[in-house]
Amino acid sequence: MDAHAPPTPAAHEPEHPSAVVYVKIGVVLFVLTALEVGLYEFTYGGHAGAGGAALQPFFVPVLLLMSAAKFALVAMFYMHLKQDNRLFTGVFVFPLIIATVIILALIVLEAYHFAFARSG
Amino acid sequence: MSDHAHAAAQHLETSTGLDSRKLAIWTFIGSECLFFATLISNYLVHKQTWLTGPGPFPHEEWVSPAGQHFEPIIEIPLVTLGTALLLFSSLFVVLALANAQRGNRNGLLLWLGMTIMCGLFFVGMQVYEFTHFVHKGLTLKTNLFGASFFTLTGFHGTHVTLGVIWLITLWIEAVRGRIPPAKSLNLEIAALYWHFVDVVWIVIFPVVYLIK
Amino acid sequence: MATSALDQQRAHAAAGHAEPTGLLSWLTTVDHKRIGILYGSTAFFFFLVGGIEAILLRIQLGSPNNTFLSPETYNQLFTMHGTTMIFLAIMPLSAMFFNFMIPLQIGARDVAFPRLNAFSYWVFLAGGLFLNSGFLFGAAPDQGWYGYANLTSLQYSPGLNVDFWMFGLQILGIASLAAAVNFFVTILNMRAPGMTLMRMPMFTWMSFITQVLLLLAFPVITVALILLMFDRFFGTHFFVPAGGGDPLLWQHMFWIFGHPEVYILVLPGFGIVSEVLPVFSRKPLFGYAAMVFSGAFIAFLGFGVWSHHMFTTGMGPIADTFFSLTTMLIAVPTGVKIFNWLGTVWGGSIQYRVPMYFALAFIAMFIIGGLSGVMHSSPPADLQQNDSYFIVAHFHYVLFGGSIFALTAGGYYWWPKMFGRMLDETLGKVHFWLMLIGFNLTFFPMHILGLNGMPRRVYTYPEGLGFETLNRLETVGSLILALSFLVFVINIIKTWRGPRNAPADPWNGATLEWSIPSPPQEWNFAEVPVVHGRDPLWEAKRERGGPLPEPPRVSGQGIHLPHPSYWPLVAALGVAGVMVGVMAEPKVGPWGIMAGGLILFIGVFNWAFEPAG
Numbered sequence: 001m002d003a004h005a006p007p008t009p010a011a012h013e014p015e016h017p018s019a020v021v022y023v024k025i026g027v028v029l030f031v032l033t034a035l036e037v038g039l040y041e042f043t044y045g046g047h048a049g050a051g052g053a054a055l056q057p058f059f060v061p062v063l064l065l066m067s068a069a070k071f072a073l074v075a076m077f078y079m080h081l082k083q084d085n086r087l088f089t090g091v092f093v094f095p096l097i098i099a100t101v102i103i104l105a106l107i108v109l110e111a112y113h114f115a116f117a118r119s120g
Numbered sequence: 121m122s123d124h125a126h127a128a129a130q131h132l133e134t135s136t137g138l139d140s141r142k143l144a145i146w147t148f149i150g151s152e153c154l155f156f157a158t159l160i161s162n163y164l165v166h167k168q169t170w171l172t173g174p175g176p177f178p179h180e181e182w183v184s185p186a187g188q189h190f191e192p193i194i195e196i197p198l199v200t201l202g203t204a205l206l207l208f209s210s211l212f213v214v215l216a217l218a219n220a221q222r223g224n225r226n227g228l229l230l231w232l233g234m235t236i237m238c239g240l241f242f243v244g245m246q247v248y249e250f251t252h253f254v255h256k257g258l259t260l261k262t263n264l265f266g267a268s269f270f271t272l273t274g275f276h277g278t279h280v281t282l283g284v285i286w287l288i289t290l291w292i293e294a295v296r297g298r299i300p301p302a303k304s305l306n307l308e309i310a311a312l313y314w315h316f317v318d319v320v321w322i323v324i325f326p327v328v329y330l331i332k
Numbered sequence: 333m334a335t336s337a338l339d340q341q342r343a344h345a346a347a348g349h350a351e352p353t354g355l356l357s358w359l360t361t362v363d364h365k366r367i368g369i370l371y372g373s374t375a376f377f378f379f380l381v382g383g384i385e386a387i388l389l390r391i392q393l394g395s396p397n398n399t400f401l402s403p404e405t406y407n408q409l410f411t412m413h414g415t416t417m418i419f420l421a422i423m424p425l426s427a428m429f430f431n432f433m434i435p436l437q438i439g440a441r442d443v444a445f446p447r448l449n450a451f452s453y454w455v456f457l458a459g460g461l462f463l464n465s466g467f468l469f470g471a472a473p474d475q476g477w478y479g480y481a482n483l484t485s486l487q488y489s490p491g492l493n494v495d496f497w498m499f500g501l502q503i504l505g506i507a508s509l510a511a512a513v514n515f516f517v518t519i520l521n522m523r524a525p526g527m528t529l530m531r532m533p534m535f536t537w538m539s540f541i542t543q544v545l546l547l548l549a550f551p552v553i554t555v556a557l558i559l560l561m562f563d564r565f566f567g568t569h570f571f572v573p574a575g576g577g578d579p580l581l582w583q584h585m586f587w588i589f590g591h592p593e594v595y596i597l598v599l600p601g602f603g604i605v606s607e608v609l610p611v612f613s614r615k616p617l618f619g620y621a622a623m624v625f626s627g628a629f630i631a632f633l634g635f636g637v638w639s640h641h642m643f644t645t646g647m648g649p650i651a652d653t654f655f656s657l658t659t660m661l662i663a664v665p666t667g668v669k670i671f672n673w674l675g676t677v678w679g680g681s682i683q684y685r686v687p688m689y690f691a692l693a694f695i696a697m698f699i700i701g702g703l704s705g706v707m708h709s710s711p712p713a714d715l716q717q718n719d720s721y722f723i724v725a726h727f728h729y730v731l732f733g734g735s736i737f738a739l740t741a742g743g744y745y746w747w748p749k750m751f752g753r754m755l756d757e758t759l760g761k762v763h764f765w766l767m768l769i770g771f772n773l774t775f776f777p778m779h780i781l782g783l784n785g786m787p788r789r790v791y792t793y794p795e796g797l798g799f800e801t802l803n804r805l806e807t808v809g810s811l812i813l814a815l816s817f818l819v820f821v822i823n824i825i826k827t828w829r830g831p832r833n834a835p836a837d838p839w840n841g842a843t844l845e846w847s848i849p850s851p852p853q854e855w856n857f858a859e860v861p862v863v864h865g866r867d868p869l870w871e872a873k874r875e876r877g878g879p880l881p882e883p884p885r886v887s888g889q890g891i892h893l894p895h896p897s898y899w900p901l902v903a904a905l906g907v908a909g910v911m912v913g914v915m916a917e918p919k920v921g922p923w924g925i926m927a928g929g930l931i932l933f934i935g936v937f938n939w940a941f942e943p944a945g
Contacts, residue, residue, distance in 0.1 A: 019215055026211035030204055033325075037200050040330045044179070063326050070207075070322045078214050079315045085138055087520075088146050095150035098548055098635055099157030106161040106584055109639070111168055112648050113580055134521035140444045143521060147513045147547065155551035158585060162559060162570065169576055260566045264576050267568035271559065 017077060025077050032070050036063055145309045149316045156320050159275060160327060163268040176258050177265055179332045193256055194329055195249075202245035203325050206280075209238035210318045213287075213311045220294075220304040228299065232291050232307070235314070239284040246277045269328065276324060279317050286310050338896065351854050360896035362446035363854060367453050368431030369750065374453075375424035378460055382416035383817065385409045387810055390774075394807035396795045406791035407474035408493070412464070414477030415497065418597065419504050420460045422731065425739045426600040427456075430515055430539050432750055436845035436852065437533045439524025439861045444517040446894040447939060448510050454904030455507035462911060463500030466493060473497035476789065478590065479560070481571035481582035486564050492915070494564065498557050499911045505550050505557075506907060512546035515539065524844070526863035530624070533843045533866075534617060537624055538603030541631045545592045545599070548635070553589035556582060580645055587638035595634045597731060599627060601738030602669060605691045608741050609673055611839050612688035613680025616867055619672040626665035626672075633662045643711040644718045652711040659709035666702055670695065685839070686760035690741035693768055697733025701726055704779065719789075722782025728775045740767070740820075748834035752851045759823040766816035773809030777802040836883050842867035849883050855891040858883075899939035906932025 043052040043059050076082040081089050134140060175182030175190030182190045212235040219227030250270065253259075258266045290310055293299055299307060338360060351357075361367060389409055392401040401409065431449065435442055443449050466472035471492040475484050484494045519540045523532070532540075560582070562568040569575025571582045610617045617623060639647060639655040673695055682688065704726035708714045717723060748754050786799050793799050837846040844861055845852075846869055865871055873880055906928050913924025 016218065016221075019218060022211055022214050022218075026208060029207045029211075033200065033204055033207065036326060036330060037196060040196070044332065060331055063330055067322055067326045071319055074207075074210055074315055074319050074322065078210050079312055085136070087136060087138065087143070091143070091146045091150050092153075095153040095548055099153045101635070102154075102552070102588060103157055103161045103164065106581075107164050107168075109584060109647065109651055110165040110578065110581060112651065113578065135523040135527070136521055138521065140517050140521045143517045144445065144513050147516050151509060151513070151547040151551055154548050155555060158552045158555035158588075162555070162581070162585075165581060166570070166577070169578075260562065260568050264569060267562065267570060271562060271568075275558075 016080065016083060022077070025073055029070055029073060032066050036066050039063060039066075139305060141309055142305065142312075145312050149312065152316065152320075156276070156323075159272045160323065163272045163328065166264040166268045169264065174263055176256060177263075178269070178328070190257070193253060193258055195252075196329060198245055198249065199325070199329055202242045203321065205238040205245075206242050206318050206321055209235045209242070210315050212238065213314050217304065217307050217311050220299055220307050221301055223301045225294065225297065225299075228294050228307075229291065232287060232294060236284060236287050236291060239280060239287065239314075243277060243281055243284065246273065246280075250274075272324065273328065276317070276320055279320070283310070283314050283317050287314065338898065357896065359901055360450075360898045362442070362450050362894050362896055362900070364431045364435050364442050364446065364449060365750070365852065365854075365856075367449050368428045368433075370453050371424045371431055371456070372428030374457055374460065375421055375428060378416055378420035379425070380817070381464070382413050382421055383814060385413040385416065387814055389413060390807040390810040392791065393793075393803050395804070396793055396800055398792050401791065403791045404474065407789075408467075408472040410789065411473045411476050411497070412467075415463065415473060415501075417731070418477060418593070419501070420463070422597050422735050422739070423508070424456060426539075426542070426597075427452075427511060429535070429600065429604070429739075429742055429746065430511070433746060433845060434515060434518060434536055434539060435522070436749075436848070436856060437536045437843050438519065438522060438527060439844050439857060439863065440518065440522040441856050441860075441891075442894060443514050444521055445514050447897050447900045447942075448514050450897070451900035451904055452507045452511040452514065454901050455503060455510070455907055458904055458908035458911075459500055459503035459507060462503055462908065463496060466496035466500075469496075471496065473500075478586055479582075480586075481560070481563075481579040482573065484560060484564075484582075485572050487572075494560075495915055498561055498564075499915060502554065502557055503907060503911055505554050508546050509550050512543040512550075516543040516547065519543070524861050524863050530621065531863060531866050531868075533603075534606035534620070534623055535600070535603035538599045538606070538627050541627050542596050542599045545596045545631050545634065549589045549592035549596070552585055556585035556589070559585075580642075583642050583645065584639070587641045588635070590641065591638040592631070592634045594727075594730070595631055598734050598738075599631070601694070601735045601742075602627065604738045604742040604745070605673060605694050606676075607843065608687045608691040608745050609676045610680075610867075611745075611841050612683040612685060612691070613677045614683070614840070615676060615680035616842070616870075617672070618675030618678075619668075620866060622668055623672055626668040629665045630662060633658060633665075637662055640709060640714070643708075643714040656709055656711055660706065663702065663706050663709075670699060670702075683839075685744075686755070686757055686764060687741045687745035687839075689761065689764045690737050690744065693764070694734060694737040694741065697729055697737055697771070701729030701731075701733055704729065717782060719787055720782035721778040721786045721788060724788055725775050725778035725782060728778070732771060732775070737767075745839065746845075748838050749845055749850050749852070751828075752832035752834050753827045753830055754834050754838060755827050756823050759819055759826070763816050763819040763823065766812055766819060770809050770812030770814075770816055774806045774813055775809075777806055837869070837880065840873075840879075842870045844868055847872075847880070847883060849885055853885060853888060855888050855893055858886045858888075858891075895943075897939070897942060899935050899942060901935075903932055903935030903939060906930070906935050 039055075039059065039062060042048060043055045045052070075092065081092065136143070174184055176193040177190070178194040179192045181192060184190070212231045216228050216231035216235060219225075219231060253266075253269075258269075260267050260270050287310055290299065290307055293306075338356070358366065358370070361370075388401065389406065392398050392406060431443075434440075463473070469492060473479075473496050474493045475489060475497065479494065479497060483489060519532070519536060529537075559568070559570040563570050563572060563577075569577040571577050571579050573579065606617055606623060636658045637655055639651060640659045643652055643655075677692070704722065708717055708723065708726060744755055744760055781799060781802050784798060786793060786797075793803075832851075834850045836849050838850075839846070844863075847861065848857060861868070869880070909928025909931055910925050911928070913921050913926070913928050915921070916924050
């Protein structure tokens with residue numbers, strides 16, 4: 001080896017979850033997906049009733065919350081963000097923040113445009 | 121420093137202690153977040169106006185001025201199956217990686233093979249859905265829903281396809297015994313890309329298929 | 333067993349022999365220094381092309397009702413001038429410095445991914461050639477460098493012009509993204525022992541922030557260009573009102589990219605000036621931490637100001653106010669930087685050498701450009717200024733007075749390190765004064781013309797509006813500017829003929845690149861340095877009590893270097909092939925796309941499975 005002071009020692013590979021944990025998360029993901037579709041059917045589906053109608057204002061937020069949970073589970077456990085160096089989390093989350101800001105900004109700006117600024 | 125020592129020491133001698141290739145794939149994934157965010161924004165922006173016909177539309181019936189009737193075009197069951205399989209493929213690739221890290225070649229081949237199968241099924245589902253929509257009168261040109269839908273899901277599908285090709289290449293390498301534990305990072309990097317593609321679908325599925 | 337030329341090169345590299353020369357060595361190089369020189373020479377060539385385009389524009393505008401250029405040619409020239417200067421001059425000139433200097437400044441032997449680095453260059457070259465090939469067909473891009481919809485729709489731009497622009501930019505985007513990943517990882521992972529992030533040279537810091545901007549901004553324009561392509565090729569209506577689309581969506585998407593892009597253009601220059609001022613004031617940079625955080629803040633906030641380019645599109649008072657506030661806010665960290673530069677020079681022992689001239693002029697010119705920028709940040713004021721020459725004045729002051737002056741300072745500063753020769757001081761000062769005078773003569777009157785009502789993007793103007801004199805003056809100014817670059821070229825040629833004997837540290841520098849021979853040997857550092865603080869070389873000189881001895885050239889035996897490879901070039905050809913196929917006629921096109929795709933696949937495949945370097 002060269003005779004120079006070594007840089008930061010290699011990051012110890014963090015302990016990964018066991019296969020059982022992975023499978024459990026897989027089941028949760030499946031259940032959440034089923035719930036998403038179930039929520040849709042209940043609220044807007046062919047046999048939707050009064051309960052569905054009552055749920056309509058909450059549909060989008062609840063749905064997006066469930067999707068966000070799935071997103072977080074895959075990111076934290078399958079992509080190992082929870083166990084790995086926090087730099088990886090930063091490299092992923094920072095663009096996500098910018099991305100969210102852009103999506104929201106474009107929706108708002110274009111909504112205004114379509115509502116008020118288009119002529120005919 | 122000899123070649124051998126260099127190769128062994130290479131991914132340890134970084135300022136962060138992290139492997140450069142792993143950092144690179146995460147960086148690429150971060151950048152891709154903006155790519156899909158722009159496509160999703162495009163879809164959502166146009167969603168506000170596309171009911172200015174002609175149909176068909178995803179959830180809404182539409183009748184043309186000439187009286188032609190268009191049913192809602194989205195069919196949930198098949199897509200849900202594809203979604204579930206894509207989710208399971210993420211599970212399978214994580215199991216494949218665990219096996220690779222442990223040096224269990226058979227486990228690696230099994231789970232990686234299952235991942236590829238799920239990926240292929242998903243692509244097949246998308247191809248079927250696209251051709252089905254075209255038969256029902258929806259193309260890129262028909263209306264803004266068609267344009268935005270095919271662009272967004274088409275680019276996602278392309279990413280999935282590239283991922284499948286990547287995984288197949290690794291599967292062949294694994295068959296040849298070229299993914300020992302010391303080289304499991306090669307699979308980990310592909311797996312991270314694969315998970316990302318899955319995560320993008322986790323966003324697209326409700327936004328396109330479930331939200332009216 | 334017969335050995336190929338490439339194998340022989342690899343053997344050379346492994347045995348530590350003298351650097352190979354010849355065309356093949358340049359085509360297969362993965363050495364960051366050579367790639368930097370490739371970027372720099374290509375970029376300088378395109379800068380001259382863009383400059384000639386500008387001179388032609390100025391000749392046309394020098395007189396009212398002029399017929400030197402037709403309106404169509406004028407449109408092509410001003411579009412290509414802008415596109416060339418931004419994507420083919422300033423960005424790759426910065427890339428030259430990223431490539432050559434970042435590894436040296438952080439004490440590394442190369443970047444994290446040397447072959448990806450080569451790939452980025454070849455793809456850039458392909459993009460530059462692709463973009464300019466429109467001239468061969470009489471169909472150079474003519475829709476402005478920002479390509480507003482729906483001028484770019486098939487209805488209003490049926491020719492090939494927009495297609496050359498669209499696909500050219502996509503090719504360039506690939507190059508930029510690949511390079512950004514590379515330098516992001518390099519700066520995080522390849523620093524010498526002891527070089528924490530807060531001990532990095534400021535050029536490396538600003539370049540790091542620039543890579544983040546590249547990574548986040550380019551995907552947005554990639555998508556925008558894809559949507560435009562679909563409108564033009566597949567009959568979609570994303571930006572076409574008749575089909576329910578919205579031209580304004582293009583503007584949003586373009587400027588979400590476009591505004592961070594201007595910070596991509598100027599932040600490296602900020603970094604260069606932050607290197608030059610301390611060295612030539614013999615004083616450390618004032619407020620290092622504030623410089624880092626203000627740079628990061630500018631980059632972050634740069635994603636929140638884009639619609640200040642759209643104040644005249646009727647977004648409504650709430651949007652106008654929001655973006656006006658963020659734009660005014662971004663002036664604050666910029667101001668912090670300016671005061672810190674002044675604070676660096678204040679009380680220093682100023683060395684009036686050519687790099688310092690350009691760096692000091694940068695401060696003054698950038699302040700002027702920044703002031704006009706703040707003036708635009710008020711929507712009511714911008715209603716008058718937008719689409720007038722006042723805007724042209726603003727962006728030339730920040731991009732030329734800012735970026736180009738800074739890059740020129742970097743050129744003179746780092747020339748001896750890169751080429752082993754000093755540029756001539758006297759000729760350098762002539763270059764400087766001609767450039768300063770020519771620049772201000774060309775662009776200052778534009779403020780006045782703009783406020784007096786001269787619109788942008790007009791190929792001529794009538795008599796009697798009071799525009800003649802100032803336009804004539806600006807044209808003369810542009811010729812003086814051209815002369816200044818002629819002097820620069822003469823300087824290069826003259827000193828190139830001299831001996832290659834520049835010292836390792838001609839300027840009494842503070843950072844690691846001055847600790848190795850000029851030009852550096854292939855492996856950069858004979859021994860990887862250990863760093864104990866900022867300005868490591870000044871610290872070393874302090875400890876020694878005097879200048880450091882000239883570093884010897886060593887044999888390099890046993891130092892491992894990445895092998896040369898031609899797969900990056902092959903992959904780049906594949907990318908180019910695909911794009912050419914997309915543009916080609918329907919009978920030929922699909923074959924081109926498939927051929928290009930196959931070449932790309934082969935290139936990437938072999939690259940991935942090449943024996944580790």
